[in-house]
Structures are given as structure tokens and as C-alpha cells.
Amino acid sequence: MNLYSLTAHELNELFKAKRAKPQEAIDSLNSRIEEVEGKVKAYVRVNHRSQIDVKGVPVTITDNICTENLFTECCSKILEGFKPPYDATVIRKLKDAGTTIFDLKTNMDEFAFGSSTENSCFGPTRNPWNTSCVPGGSSGGSAACVAADEAIWALGSDTGGSIRQPASFCGVVGLKPTYGRVSRYGLIAFASSLDQIGPITKDVEDSALLTNIISGFDPMDSTSANIPVPDYTKSLGIDIKGIKIGIPKEYFVQGLDPEVKILAHEAIAKLKSLGADYKEVSLPHTEYAVPVYYIIATAEASSNLARFDGVQYGFRTKGKIQNLIEMYKETRGEGFGEEAKRRIILGTFALSHGYYDAYYLRALKVRTLIKQDFDKVFKEFDCIVTPTSPTTAFKISEKAEDPLEMYLSDIYTISANLAGIPAISIPCGFTKDNLPVGLQILAKPFAEEKLFTVAHAYEQNAGWYKIKPKL
Amino acid sequence: MSYEVVIGLEVHLQLKTRTKAFCGCSTEFGAEPNSQVCPVCLGFPGSLPVFNLTALDYGIKVALALNCTIQEHTKFDRKNYFYPDLPKAYQISQYDLPLSKNGHIDVELKQGPKRVGITRVHMEEDAGKLIHQDDYSCVDYNRTGIPLLEIVSEPDIRSPEEAYQYLVTLKSIIAYLDVSDCDMEKGSLRCDANISLRPAGQIELGTKTELKNLNSFKAVKDALNFEIMRQTQALDGGVKILQETRLWDEKVQQTISMRTKEGAQDYRYFPEPDLPEIKITQEKINEVKSSLPELPHEKMLRFTKEYGLSVYDAGILVYSKADASYAEECMKAYFSKDKKAVANWFNGALLSEANARNSSLSGLKVAAANLIELIGYVDREEISNLTAKVVLTEMIDTKKTAGTIIKEKSLIQISDTGALDKIARQIIEENPKSVADFKTGKNNALMFLVGQVMRKSGGKANPKVVQEVLKGRLTNA
Amino acid sequence: MSIDKKTVEYMAHLARINLGDKELEKLSTQLDSILDFIDTLKKVSIEGVPPTSHALPINNVLREDSLAASLPAEKTFSNAPSRKNNFFTVPKVIE
CATH class of the missing domain: 1.10.10.410 (Arc Repressor Mutant, subunit A)
Incomplete structure (x- = not known):
């Protein structure tokens, strides 16, 4: 048995029974990384290893969550060399819970801008199921390393699907908690009103365990909710008989890959066979989610990323500059990648004089309508089930030159961020090309327990989690 | 041609909370550069703001004291611009839902009282300090994030003297509330002025200039006087006034144009997503209201009523809260019904002693009973006014009572x-x-x-x- | 056309980002088509709809005015690209 292939709950059992030691788990992961990382490239700066405090189950962190004295660069040249002098709240919680913070950080799209992990200053990550395909993104590195057994479990961040879509592409479990469930303190902001940190795990039980650890009110994050955190593992193994599931018709339209559609329907049928009731519902403003998102997210990002100006940390141009404004422009021009520039400029435009009402304010209003769509459905239904992504993992560089096409790959995941609701992606089968497909379950705010109950029931019955990629 | 002067003032006030607006760093003045900073006020990636409730309370206090309407629902916005003293490249400020609006204060002028409107009072954070060297600039972020109130007046002010009195009155009110040091030298109170001229009788406003770098109330007055002269000459000569920011140069006593930047700034204000909105209940407003002290204007009116003082005398007495309560203590202790004598002492001999010693009136530490004893000697014509002034000086210097000094020096006057x-x-x-x-x-x-x-x-x-x-x-x- | 090259150039200036000529050209075309797509929002009737800038209805999250530790200088400056004594330094400020 290789320790690296285990889940966190399995590893915990071994530690408790004194059949394995935490250092052995680290060694096992390192040997696995040695073996397959060259093909997957899930981690960044693999040659910069740091001393770590080995305590319990190792947990792997994306490059945009601050870890004291470990590189935290958002896979962007502009944060070159940045080692935060502080830990994110989730890191503190993980340390307090006795886990080991793994010293290597995972690859991602620069500042979480992307759906393929191609927009990283460190180069793309590859999908463990087919290394000519993307792992999804932006937290593609985390999803890929969990799928490739290069990590036991991992954290990622989700602003428009950046946990769920790569989880779906890599055949693992990814949860975006309710907005405010997990502190954002120390998560390098992309879009503050949408960002959430969440777990990427090998199974639903680990997802519940990791959510237990990282959730809760944080006095350092004004937007974190002061609502008690239940023990999510208690939601596992519960009968789903009578649970009411809504199937939104707007998610099963043109653009949905037929194979994905079939697998999603099969999953729904399985849920029915387990006792759930389902009915078609409507989320009429679904088609506006992507445009709303690309205004709100880029507007907030344009402001959040303004601080990267070469003054206090990160990259400053080495070029010849005469004055401050040239330093700003050169530093930011050289330091940001193409997608980051695109989004910052789009967001600047949406907020600028003369365009604010037409773009930003309008988007905020349509956001209200999207939220109301969900409120309405959740009055009657416990959860909503959809495919996580309209397609399976696409080929590397297939969409790289068409940003709009790339944006549309988040079409099913974005609404949950706009509405602030929790959503989980779990594997629901494989296409003929042996690429994993993800099923997304959504619930009302702070109803993560429902997600875990339904996801766990399906997972245990369907058993997809037992199938691993051959690397 | 004769012109009407139109002035509006923007005052920035640092609140004297223990900690900054959005983090727990100290606000103490004069510390080592960059020693009172943390990831939040440095704008380090991943850090988040949490608002200081004392700053909110102080804000509500000031707004109520300036007769503003507190908004039931208020929020923060981001004001985006790049400058090295602004570590996040945005300032957390308030835009369309400020803390409060529509207030006023009554300013006592020689020609009588005048009401000046307060457009709004809003909350924001201070920026850091830049120290310019020959070929580079140094940045100190200690000041970054100190809570500020921006107090914007209506363009109701009609002369530099009125502007001066407005500031004196405003400072007095704020000092009563004890929410700011109000020290222009330390930058805890700062003022910018907007000024325009229009031909007498014209309703439409002229083009305004914004005056900055006004480091004292006197500088405000001087800069406005200079600007009136400059604009008058320009208008008389048919030269158009440019809408621009001008810096007051204390040395040459002139306002100097800051070379106009690329058009108007576009601050791209939008709601601060990191800070939830703030609801202020009527209950909260009532609670703060009931905690307000008697303010200078009310006190002045009461002094005229209760002690029969003139508006002028009472006005001087109430400027500082400590001095006013000292004066009131003396007036109460004074045996005669006519308290004018006490007011005369305060605005005469006592004031010159205070000025000479660079002290406040109450800072002279002459106990009310002792002062009244001294005034008694004068009233009974046992000593002359002149002698009394000498005795007062001695009282302050030696802490002896009037009686002791008069006896020791046998100063009782000869009336025989x-x-x-x-x-x-x-x-x-x-x-x-x-x-x-x-x-x-x-x-x-x-x-x-x-x-x-x-x-x-x-x-x-x-x-x-x-x-x-x-x-x-x-x-x- | 939703956005032209001049506007993109101005936005890049506001955002303090240098763009090469080719970059500007490409970005303008891309942003134009993205904005055309975003313009589908114009179809939605938003009359009387309030804006949502926070996903959760939380209000009045405030902290006590009590001191917390500031950073020691070695941490404050550990990432500084340019420093002189206890100051961060920047090139000369001229507008």
C-alpha cells in the first residue's frame, strides 16, 4: 500500500492506530511527486523545498493562499519572490487542527484568472487522465495533484468555478462553500464578493472533514458569517429518501456535450433510485450569469490588483524609468500576464466614468435577479443538480486564443458564486475517451450538509472514486 | 467691477481612536517610520479590513454635533487611484451613501450670527506620508489607515474672515466632543478651500479653484485673500479662471498652480466588497445624542441668559470647554448678580496672562475661589485694578492666595x-x-x-x- | 462597436499598465467582442431591481478599538523591492 494514494480519513486512521507516521506520508508523497510530477506539473517551484513542521495529514495549498515564509505568488511574475509574513486564517486553522502544511504550492491560472491553468507564469498543468488536456482551472494544480495522488487533499479557491470545474475535469470532489462560510483572510483576492476557499479531495468524506476544519467566523474577515459550524461528517451516510431535487432546464441546452448530458441524466436517475424526488425547474436568468460575472469579477479584480505596483513587495521593473508613473506602468506591464491585463482593463472600463451605470451597476442588478431565481427554487427544493461543466477537459491551447470561448466553460458554475450559495462537484462517470465528468449539486446558503448528504449517498453507490488515472 | 466671493471648505479630521480604522495598529503620532503597520494597513495581499466601532461612534457624534442627518444605511466605497502613500491603490471612503448629510453650524461674526451649511460628513482612511528627496521619495505608512472624517461645507462662506471664523467654530465644537486632537501642526486637522468669484447679483457660480497646503487657519485666510485678489485681477482683465488646484506657498504668500493633470481624475468609485454595509438605528442615534456634551453655541446662549453676559463676552468664554467650565465655576462663586466683572477678568487680565504664558485660561491654575477673592478686593476698592493685575501675576507665579499677597506686600489701598x-x-x-x-x-x-x-x-x-x-x-x- | 483602441489605451493608462502596440491592437479587438457579448445584459429588464454588491445580508461587522501587534520591521520590509533605512522608497514622484 502506498500512503500517497490514501484519503485523509484513511491516513488519519493509520496514524491513530500507529501503523504509519506523518513523516512517512510526506516521504510517500515526495516519492510520488518524483515519479509523476514531470508529466503533471501540478506544483510550482518544485526545486525550492522548505523545512516544514510535520504533524499530521499533509494538506496542499494553492499559490494564492498566504503561507508564512512559503512562496505565495499567485503564479504571477508580479508577485515574484513574495513570501508573506503571515498565514491565511485557513492555514492557521489547518495548523491548529494538527495537519501538516505541505511546502510546495500548486499551480493555478495567474491570480485565478482562467479555466485551464494555462495562464500561469510557471507554465500549464496537465490533466492526469490525459496529459495533452488541461486540468481545468483556475485551481487546476490542486485538482490535478489530488487526482494524481501527488497530494492527500488540497485547498483551492473558487470565484466562478475554479474549484468545481477542475475537480470535474480531474475526477475528484470539489466544494465551493457558501460565501462567508470560510474566511478569506489571506486569500489573495480576485473578486472579493465572489471568492471562497474550498477543499479539493478524493472523496466526499474528506471534503466534509476539510470543510469542518476551515469553516467559521473570523474576526479578521468582515464578510465571514457568524453562524455556528455543524460537524459536516454527521451529514454523511444519511438516507436521501424524499430529498427534493430541482433540475434546471436552462442547464441542459445547446452547448452541453451529449456524453456529459447522458452521464448527468444517469446520475439523476441514480439519485432517484436512491429515493430522491426530482423535477424540472427554471432558473430563467442563467444565460446572463457569464456576462454579469465578467463585469463584476473584473471590476473588483481591477481594484484588488491595483496594489501590485512594485512599491512594497513583489516585482519591480528593472527597466530604465524616469519617474514614478513610468515605474508603475512598466512594472505592471511586464509583471502581469495577458489574461490579467485583459481583465484589469475590462474591469477598469466597467467602473470608469460614463460606463459605470451601463455596465457595473447593471450587472449588480442582474445579479439580484440571478440570486432571486435560486431563492425561488430553494423555497421548494432541497438542492439543484446540474452538470459541473458543459464539456470534459479540453486540449491544451485549444481555447487559449479565444478568451470568450474560455469564459463560457464556466457557464454552469458561475451562478453559485453570484448567488453566494454552496455547490459541490463530484465525479459521475467517464466519457468514451476516458475523461471524467462532474456532477454539480447546489443548495441554499449554509446548507452544505445537504450537499454532503446527497453527494455522499451518490458517491458511495456509484463508486467512481475508486477509479484512478494511469500515469 | 465688484464681485461676490463664494467659499466652501473641506476639512479632514483625524479621529483620536486608539487604533486605526481597519486594523489594530496604533495611531500614536511621532513613532519610528513604518513601525505602526501591519498586513492590513500596508495593503499586503490577502489582508482584509474590519471597521473600528469607536471610529463609527465618533463619526456619529461629530455629525450630530454639526446638526447633520445620520443616514440609516451607510456603506464604504473604494476610491481608486495610484499613489505611493496609498498602499492598496484605493482609499476606503464613502461615496453615495455617506454617514450623514444636511447639517449646519452657527458662526458668530462681528455683524451677527451666520449659519453655514454642512453638505456631508463622511468616514474614510488616511493615507501615508511621502518624504521627497532629490531623486527618490521615502514612504512612511504609520499614518495610513487612521480614521478620518471629511466635513464638507456648503459654499455659504462669503469672505476669508468668515472662513476663519467657521474653522474656529468647527474646531471648538470638535474639541468639545473630545474626538480629535484638532492639531493642524500634526495634521490631525487639515483644510482645503474652494473659492470662486461672481459678479455681484449674478446667481450662476464662477469657476472655482481648489486651494491646498493650508497649514494653519491663518494660512486659510491669507490664501483666500490672495486668491480673491488674483481672481479679481484676472476677471477684471478679462482672463478666464482655470478650474485647478493651487498650492499655498507660505514663504512667498501666494497660491501657485499645480500644473494641471491629465483632465479630471476618474476615481472609479464602487461599493467596498470587503466591508458589509452599516445600519444605524434611531436607537443608536438617540444613545449618541444623549451622550453629547453641551456644545459651545448652546453654552454661549445659556451664558447670556443665565449670567447676563453679552454675546461677545460669552462667545469668547465658551470657545474652549475647559475654560468655559472654569469661567462658569467662577461666575457661580461670584457673589454679585452681575457677572460682567468676571467676564471682564476672563477676557482681560486672565487672557493676557494666558497668552503671555502660552497657556489656556484654565491652565493658569488659579482656583475659582482665589480669583473671586481677588475680584472682591477690587470690588471693595481695597486695591486698584492695576494692583490687582500685579497680584494676579504673583498668584500664578507663587500659587499664593490674593489675601496673602496683599497682606504680605501691604497693598491695601489708601482711601483715607x-x-x-x-x-x-x-x-x-x-x-x-x-x-x-x-x-x-x-x-x-x-x-x-x-x-x-x-x-x-x-x-x-x-x-x-x-x-x-x-x-x-x-x-x- | 463597444470599445475602441483609444478607450482601451486610456483604460490601460488609468490601470497603469504599459501595452505594446501589438498588445493594444489585440486587446482592443478581444475586448470589443467580449463587450458585445456582455451587451446581452441590455435585454434584461432591470427596472426597480436593487443592486447586489454583497452576496450575504450581513451588516455592522465592527471591531473593538483595541490594539493589536504591528509587524516588526524585518517582516514589514522582507519583501520590499527598494528600501532605505525604515522607509520604502519609490522613484521620484512627478505627475
Whole structure:
């Protein structure tokens, strides 16, 4: 048995029974990384290893969550060399819970801008199921390393699907908690009103365990909710008989890959066979989610990323500059990648004089309508089930030159961020090309327990989690 | 041509909370550069703001004291611009839902009271400090994130003197609330002025300039005076006024144009997503309202009513809260119903002592009872006003009571006619020219003779009695 | 056309980002088509709809005015690209 292939709950059992030691788990992961990382490239700066405090189950962190004295660069040249002098709240919680913070950080799209992990200053990550395909993104590195057994479990961040879509592409479990469930303190902001940190795990039980650890009110994050955190593992193994599931018709339209559609329907049928009731519902403003998102997210990002100006940390141009404004422009021009520039400029435009009402304010209003769509459905239904992504993992560089096409790959995941609701992606089968497909379950705010109950029931019955990629 | 001057003032006030607006760093002035900073106020990636509830309470206090309407629902916005003293490249401020709106204060002017409107009072965070060197600039972020209130007046002010009095009144109110040091030298109170001129009678406003770098109330007045002159000359000469920011140069006593930047700034304000909105209940407003002290204007009115003081006298007494309560203590202790004598002492002898010692009135530490004792000696004509001033100086210097000093130096004045008559006779003999002058109707001569008697008596003679005695001798002789 | 090259150039200036000529050209075309797509929002009737800038209805999250530790200088400056004594330094400020 290789320790690296285990889940966190399995590893915990071994530690408790004194059949394995935490250092052995680290060694096992390192040997696995040695073996397959060259093909997957899930981690960044693999040659910069740091001393770590080995305590319990190792947990792997994306490059945009601050870890004291470990590189935290958002896979962007502009944060070159940045080692935060502080830990994110989730890191503190993980340390307090006795886990080991793994010293290597995972690859991602620069500042979480992307759906393929191609927009990283460190180069793309590859999908463990087919290394000519993307792992999804932006937290593609985390999803890929969990799928490739290069990590036991991992954290990622989700602003428009950046946990769920790569989880779906890599055949693992990814949860975006309710907005405010997990502190954002120390998560390098992309879009503050949408960002959430969440777990990427090998199974639903680990997802519940990791959510237990990282959730809760944080006095350092004004937007974190002061609502008690239940023990999510208690939601596992519960009968789903009578649970009411809504199937939104707007998610099963043109653009949905037929194979994905079939697998999603099969999953729904399985849920029915387990006792759930389902009915078609409507989320009429679904088609506006992507445009709303690309205004709100880029507007907030344009402001959040303004601080990267070469003054206090990160990259400053080495070029010849005469004055401050040239330093700003050169530093930011050289330091940001193409997608980051695109989004910052789009967001600047949406907020600028003369365009604010037409773009930003309008988007905020349509956001209200999207939220109301969900409120309405959740009055009657416990959860909503959809495919996580309209397609399976696409080929590397297939969409790289068409940003709009790339944006549309988040079409099913974005609404949950706009509405602030929790959503989980779990594997629901494989296409003929042996690429994993993800099923997304959504619930009302702070109803993560429902997600875990339904996801766990399906997972245990369907058993997809037992199938691993051959690397 | 004659022009009407239109002035509006923007005051930035640092609140004296223990910690910054959005983090727990100290706000203490004068620390080592960059020693009172943390990931939040440095804008390090991943850090988040959490608002200081004392800053909110202070804000509500000031807004209520300025008669503003507190908004039930208020929020923060981001004001985006790049500058090295702004570590996040945005300032957390308030845009369309400020803390409060529509207030006013009453300013006492020589020609009577004037009401100046307050457009809004909003909350924001301070920026850091830049120190410019020859070929680079140094940044200190200690000041970054200190809570500020921006107090914007309506363009109701019509002269530099009114602007000055507005600031004096505003500062007095804020000092009463004890929410800011109000120290322009330390930058805890800062003022920018907007000024435009329009032909008398015209309704439409002229083009305004914004004046910055005003480091004292006097600088505000001087800069406005200069700007009135400059704009008048320009308008008279048919030159258009440019809408621009001008810096006051204290050395040359001129406003100087800051070369106009690329058009208007576009701050791209939008709601701060990191900070939830704030609801302020009527209950909360009532609670703060009931905690407000009596403010200078109310106190002034009460002093005129209760103590029969003139608006002018009362106005001076109430400027500082500590001085006002000291004055009130004295007035209460004063036996006569007419409190004017006390006010005269405060606005006369006591004030000059305070000015000479660079102290406040209450800072002179003359106990109310002691001051009243001193005034009693004067009232009973046991010492002269002149002597009383000398005694006061000594009281402050030695902390002795008036009685002790008067006794020790035997300063009780001579009112005995017989004794004074002796001296008067002598003086008349010694000054025949003055006597002659008096007889030809020169009243000054009498005053001279009184002075001579006073001198001879070692200042102890009662001048009133001296005058009578002299008059009697001179007219009867 | 939703956005032209001049506007993109101005936005890049506001955002303090230098763009090469080719970059500007490409970005303008891309942003134009993205904005055309975003313009589908114009179809939605938003009359009387309030804006949502926070996903959760939380209000009045405030902290006590109590001191917390500041950073020691070695941490404050550990990432500084340019420093002199206890100051961060920047090139000369001229507008």
C-alpha cells in the first residue's frame, strides 16, 4: 500500500492506530511527486523545498493562499519572490487542527484568472487522465495533484468555478462553500464578493472533514458569517429518501456535450433510485450569469490588483524609468500576464466614468435577479443538480486564443458564486475517451450538509472514486 | 467691477481612536517610520479590513454635533487611484451613501450670527506620508489607515474672515466632543478651500479653484485673500479662471498652480466588497445624542441668559470647554448678580496672562475661589485694578492666595481722605504748571496730578479718592 | 462597436499598465467582442431591481478599538523591492 494514494480519513486512521507516521506520508508523497510530477506539473517551484513542521495529514495549498515564509505568488511574475509574513486564517486553522502544511504550492491560472491553468507564469498543468488536456482551472494544480495522488487533499479557491470545474475535469470532489462560510483572510483576492476557499479531495468524506476544519467566523474577515459550524461528517451516510431535487432546464441546452448530458441524466436517475424526488425547474436568468460575472469579477479584480505596483513587495521593473508613473506602468506591464491585463482593463472600463451605470451597476442588478431565481427554487427544493461543466477537459491551447470561448466553460458554475450559495462537484462517470465528468449539486446558503448528504449517498453507490488515472 | 466671493471648505479630521480604522495598529503620532503597520494597513495581499466601532461612534457624534442627518444605511466605497502613500491603490471612503448629510453650524461674526451649511460628513482612511528627496521619495505608512472624517461645507462662506471664523467654530465644537486632537501642526486637522468669484447679483457660480497646503487657519485666510485678489485681477482683465488646484506657498504668500493633470481624475468609485454595509438605528442615534456634551453655541446662549453676559463676552468664554467650565465655576462663586466683572477678568487680565504664558485660561491654575477673592478686593476698592493685575501675576507665579499677597506686600489701598490730602497738597505745590493748566480747562492735567499722587503713595492710593481730593483742593483754591 | 483602441489605451493608462502596440491592437479587438457579448445584459429588464454588491445580508461587522501587534520591521520590509533605512522608497514622484 502506498500512503500517497490514501484519503485523509484513511491516513488519519493509520496514524491513530500507529501503523504509519506523518513523516512517512510526506516521504510517500515526495516519492510520488518524483515519479509523476514531470508529466503533471501540478506544483510550482518544485526545486525550492522548505523545512516544514510535520504533524499530521499533509494538506496542499494553492499559490494564492498566504503561507508564512512559503512562496505565495499567485503564479504571477508580479508577485515574484513574495513570501508573506503571515498565514491565511485557513492555514492557521489547518495548523491548529494538527495537519501538516505541505511546502510546495500548486499551480493555478495567474491570480485565478482562467479555466485551464494555462495562464500561469510557471507554465500549464496537465490533466492526469490525459496529459495533452488541461486540468481545468483556475485551481487546476490542486485538482490535478489530488487526482494524481501527488497530494492527500488540497485547498483551492473558487470565484466562478475554479474549484468545481477542475475537480470535474480531474475526477475528484470539489466544494465551493457558501460565501462567508470560510474566511478569506489571506486569500489573495480576485473578486472579493465572489471568492471562497474550498477543499479539493478524493472523496466526499474528506471534503466534509476539510470543510469542518476551515469553516467559521473570523474576526479578521468582515464578510465571514457568524453562524455556528455543524460537524459536516454527521451529514454523511444519511438516507436521501424524499430529498427534493430541482433540475434546471436552462442547464441542459445547446452547448452541453451529449456524453456529459447522458452521464448527468444517469446520475439523476441514480439519485432517484436512491429515493430522491426530482423535477424540472427554471432558473430563467442563467444565460446572463457569464456576462454579469465578467463585469463584476473584473471590476473588483481591477481594484484588488491595483496594489501590485512594485512599491512594497513583489516585482519591480528593472527597466530604465524616469519617474514614478513610468515605474508603475512598466512594472505592471511586464509583471502581469495577458489574461490579467485583459481583465484589469475590462474591469477598469466597467467602473470608469460614463460606463459605470451601463455596465457595473447593471450587472449588480442582474445579479439580484440571478440570486432571486435560486431563492425561488430553494423555497421548494432541497438542492439543484446540474452538470459541473458543459464539456470534459479540453486540449491544451485549444481555447487559449479565444478568451470568450474560455469564459463560457464556466457557464454552469458561475451562478453559485453570484448567488453566494454552496455547490459541490463530484465525479459521475467517464466519457468514451476516458475523461471524467462532474456532477454539480447546489443548495441554499449554509446548507452544505445537504450537499454532503446527497453527494455522499451518490458517491458511495456509484463508486467512481475508486477509479484512478494511469500515469 | 465688484464681485461676490463664494467659499466652501473641506476639512479632514483625524479621529483620536486608539487604533486605526481597519486594523489594530496604533495611531500614536511621532513613532519610528513604518513601525505602526501591519498586513492590513500596508495593503499586503490577502489582508482584509474590519471597521473600528469607536471610529463609527465618533463619526456619529461629530455629525450630530454639526446638526447633520445620520443616514440609516451607510456603506464604504473604494476610491481608486495610484499613489505611493496609498498602499492598496484605493482609499476606503464613502461615496453615495455617506454617514450623514444636511447639517449646519452657527458662526458668530462681528455683524451677527451666520449659519453655514454642512453638505456631508463622511468616514474614510488616511493615507501615508511621502518624504521627497532629490531623486527618490521615502514612504512612511504609520499614518495610513487612521480614521478620518471629511466635513464638507456648503459654499455659504462669503469672505476669508468668515472662513476663519467657521474653522474656529468647527474646531471648538470638535474639541468639545473630545474626538480629535484638532492639531493642524500634526495634521490631525487639515483644510482645503474652494473659492470662486461672481459678479455681484449674478446667481450662476464662477469657476472655482481648489486651494491646498493650508497649514494653519491663518494660512486659510491669507490664501483666500490672495486668491480673491488674483481672481479679481484676472476677471477684471478679462482672463478666464482655470478650474485647478493651487498650492499655498507660505514663504512667498501666494497660491501657485499645480500644473494641471491629465483632465479630471476618474476615481472609479464602487461599493467596498470587503466591508458589509452599516445600519444605524434611531436607537443608536438617540444613545449618541444623549451622550453629547453641551456644545459651545448652546453654552454661549445659556451664558447670556443665565449670567447676563453679552454675546461677545460669552462667545469668547465658551470657545474652549475647559475654560468655559472654569469661567462658569467662577461666575457661580461670584457673589454679585452681575457677572460682567468676571467676564471682564476672563477676557482681560486672565487672557493676557494666558497668552503671555502660552497657556489656556484654565491652565493658569488659579482656583475659582482665589480669583473671586481677588475680584472682591477690587470690588471693595481695597486695591486698584492695576494692583490687582500685579497680584494676579504673583498668584500664578507663587500659587499664593490674593489675601496673602496683599497682606504680605501691604497693598491695601489708601482711601483715607486725610492721609491722601497731605500728599495732594505736596503734589500741588510741586507742580504749579499742571495746576495752571487745569485751571485753563485742560483735563489731562488732572490725570497727571492723580498719577503723581499714586506714585508718591507707592501705588496704594485709591485713585478715585485721590481724584476727588485733588479736585476739591484745586477748585477751592 | 463597444470599445475602441483609444478607450482601451486610456483604460490601460488609468490601470497603469504599459501595452505594446501589438498588445493594444489585440486587446482592443478581444475586448470589443467580449463587450458585445456582455451587451446581452441590455435585454434584461432591470427596472426597480436593487443592486447586489454583497452576496450575504450581513451588516455592522465592527471591531473593538483595541490594539493589536504591528509587524516588526524585518517582516514589514522582507519583501520590499527598494528600501532605505525604515522607509520604502519609490522613484521620484512627478505627475
